[in-house]
Amino acid sequence: MSDSDTAPPDEPAGNRLRQIVWHLRHNQKRELWIAWWTMFVFYQLFGVLFFGVTRAQPPPQPWWEPERVVQWFDERHHGLLIGFAFVFLISGLTAIMNAFIAYSMRRMSVSRAFAYSYLVIYALSTLPGMLVFGIGLTVGAMRPDRDPELIRWIYDFSFMTFNGTMGVFLCGSLIWMVAILLDRNRVFPKWFAYLNLCNALTEVVVAPAWIFKSGAFAWNGAITYWTNMAVFVTYTAVFLTLLRRMIQREDFGTGPLPDLASDESPPPRMLEATR
Numbered sequence: 001m002s003d004s005d006t007a008p009p010d011e012p013a014g015n016r017l018r019q020i021v022w023h024l025r026h027n028q029k030r031e032l033w034i035a036w037w038t039m040f041v042f043y044q045l046f047g048v049l050f051f052g053v054t055r056a057q058p059p060p061q062p063w064w065e066p067e068r069v070v071q072w073f074d075e076r077h078h079g080l081l082i083g084f085a086f087v088f089l090i091s092g093l094t095a096i097m098n099a100f101i102a103y104s105m106r107r108m109s110v111s112r113a114f115a116y117s118y119l120v121i122y123a124l125s126t127l128p129g130m131l132v133f134g135i136g137l138t139v140g141a142m143r144p145d146r147d148p149e150l151i152r153w154i155y156d157f158s159f160m161t162f163n164g165t166m167g168v169f170l171c172g173s174l175i176w177m178v179a180i181l182l183d184r185n186r187v188f189p190k191w192f193a194y195l196n197l198c199n200a201l202t203e204v205v206v207a208p209a210w211i212f213k214s215g216a217f218a219w220n221g222a223i224t225y226w227t228n229m230a231v232f233v234t235y236t237a238v239f240l241t242l243l244r245r246m247i248q249r250e251d252f253g254t255g256p257l258p259d260l261a262s263d264e265s266p267p268p269r270m271l272e273a274t275r
Contacts, residue, residue: 032247035100039243042093043236045086054083056137059159059220063213066148069155073140080141084134091130098122101239104246105176107257108183118175125168133162163209163219173200185256188242199235202228 024030050057055076064072073080098119105115136158140151177196180188208217209224216223249257 028252029247029250032100032103032250035096035103036240036244036247038093039097039100040240042090042097043240045090049083049087053086054079054137056080056083056133059163059225061214061220062156062159062209062218064152064155066152069152070144070148072155073137073151074144077141077144080137084138087130087134091126094126094130095123100243101176104187104243105179107185107246107250108179108187109185110179110182114175114179118172118179121168121172121175125172128161128168133158136161159219160210163206163225170200170203173197173203185254187246187257192238192242195235195238198231202231 027033060072101122102115102119105118106112108114136154140154140158143151173196177193177200180190180193180196205217206219206224206228209219209221212218212221212224215221218224245260246257249260251258
């Protein structure tokens with residue numbers, strides 16, 4: 001076997017593609033890195049599509065009259081159709097993301113039931129967390145000639161589904177929390193378990209959105225939405241960072257993960273070579 005088969009090629013200018021191809025062929029962690037980058041790219045697209053293209057977030061007012069709701073759909077007609085078309089296209093990426101987090105639990109010293117339970121729960125969470133919301137708003141945008149009362153019903157149904165049905169996320173965060181607390185393989189630091197608890201508690205406070213149409217507990221309120229969003233963004237950034245470090249530490253054994261070597265602390269290339 002030649003040296004070119006056992007080590008990544010040098011990286012002169014214009015040789016980046018060759019580096020990536022080498023990693024895809026030889027890196028034992030390539031599936032993990034592909035899953036991590038899939039997750040990273042998904043969350044960037046999710047933010048751009050929901051906040052920038054569809055402009056469905058931040059959520060509008062729950063108490064609007066039917067005529068104002070119809071106007072809201074009219075102002076975002078093309079954005080809703082184009083944005084949610086891309087949302088439906090990328091929704092399949094969630095299967096890779098969920099499997100990746102389930103893998104992190106399989107690497108722990110806990111029962112496999114934690115990983116499988118998390119996988120099932122978060123597979124279901126795609127429905128209220130993204131798909132039903134998108135379908136509802138797409139229907140509203142595609143049928144502007146319908147009765148305004150019916151359009152407002154679609155509007156309520158869509159935002160209630162997205163902001164008010166967070167039980168699946170609550171259960172998923174608690175499963176991840178318990179797995180981390182019981183784990184002896186040091187896959188994640190124990191403090192991340194308590195961040196999972198914080199994320200789970202923010203899912204509890206969205207329940208009043210079904211009752212209140214204004215104020216802090218409405219679906220666009222300071223507690224129900226903005227506090228929830230702040231915790232979720234922090235939580236997402238943290239687990240992306242910790243999952244990346246898990247890949248760097250992975251030795252494909254069954255015991256505790258080794259500490260991250262000092263020479264691996266700088267940001268990795270897109271796909272790291274195994275040592």
